[in-house]
Amino acid sequence: MPAWLHEDSQENRDYQALQNPDSEHHKAHFSHEFLASAAAGFVANEFQKRQEKATGNPSQHKVLIDGASALAAGFLTNLVETKGLDYLDKRKLEQQGK
Numbered sequence: 133m134p135a136w137l138h139e140d141s142q143e144n145r146d147y148q149a150l151q152n153p154d155s156e157h158h159k160a161h162f163s164h165e166f167l168a169s170a171a172a173g174f175v176a177n178e179f180q181k182r183q184e185k186a187t188g189n190p191s192q193h194k195v196l197i198d199g200a201s202a203l204a205a206g207f208l209t210n211l212v213e214t215k216g217l218d219y220l221d222k223r224k225l226e227q228q229g230k
Contacts, residue, residue, distance in 0.1 A: 159213070159214065165209045168206055168209040169205050169206040177194070180194055
């Protein structure tokens with residue numbers, strides 16, 4: 133904790149929230165990951181149907197493509213909600229400090 137901050141100041145609470153990674157400030161929500169995964173799987177499925185209709189060739193590994201896109205979307209949602217928002221908060225504080 134910086135020496136110039138008082139124990140009960142808002143600045144100190146903000147500083148502690150950014151320094152403590154286990155704080156409840158930015159946690160991933162399962163519902164967000166689930167919705168992103170479902171949407172990505174649906175989009176991948178619709179894209180495969182459109183490609184099959186346009187080219188006439190059936191898509192190979194349909195389940196694998198749908199599953200991979202759903203897993204990637206869930207992982208990216210988790211990453212953005214935890215690390216990405218922490219990074220944006222840190223950058224915002226740096227800009228306010230200048």
